Amino acid sequence: MQFRNPEAVARLKADFDRQGAMASMGISVADVTPGRVVLTMPFSAAFTQHHGFMHAGVITTAMDSACGFAAFTLMDADAEVLTVEFKSNFMSPAAGQSFRFEGEVIKAGRTLTFTQGRAIALDDGTQKTVATMTATMMAVRGKTG
Numbered sequence: 001m002q003f004r005n006p007e008a009v010a011r012l013k014a015d016f017d018r019q020g021a022m023a024s025m026g027i028s029v030a031d032v033t034p035g036r037v038v039l040t041m042p043f044s045a046a047f048t049q050h051h052g053f054m055h056a057g058v059i060t061t062a063m064d065s066a067c068g069f070a071a072f073t074l075m076d077a078d079a080e081v082l083t084v085e086f087k088s089n090f091m092s093p094a095a096g097q098s099f100r101f102e103g104e105v106i107k108a109g110r111t112l113t114f115t116q117g118r119a120i121a122l123d124d125g126t127q128k129t130v131a132t133m134t135a136t137m138m139a140v141r142g143k144t145g
Helices: 008-017 020-025 056-072
Strands: 028-033 036-042 079-090 098-108 112-123 126-141
Touching: 008 028, 008 056, 020 056, 036 056, 056 079, 056 098, 056 112, 056 126
Parallel strands: none
Antiparallel strands: 028 036, 036 098, 079 126, 098 112, 112 126
């Protein structure tokens, strides 16, 4: 895979930085390669559910962004990305000192791109996959804002 737009990484980071949701949760871009994006997030009690685990909505939001931006890396310069659908599976409680969210393109098309994602809890040097996602992303052209 290769970037279809030479400005893909700069545009991705600028778009990511405009997302108030990502900033409020402390999520940042850790790595970008063609068809793959890794986001990271420190643990924050502000985003836990009633048992003290990271809330499923937070985990899903981060995986969606990782998958969406992974798709975006393979889109043309005139395209923006929107989520069409996703399915997430939770395999373990999301407990950890920090979290990594990986999004990867399975198949990129002109309009639809199919992705997969993982949420990984990091705790005292160990890693545990806590959730997975499959998602379809759409390239939107001719729209602004």
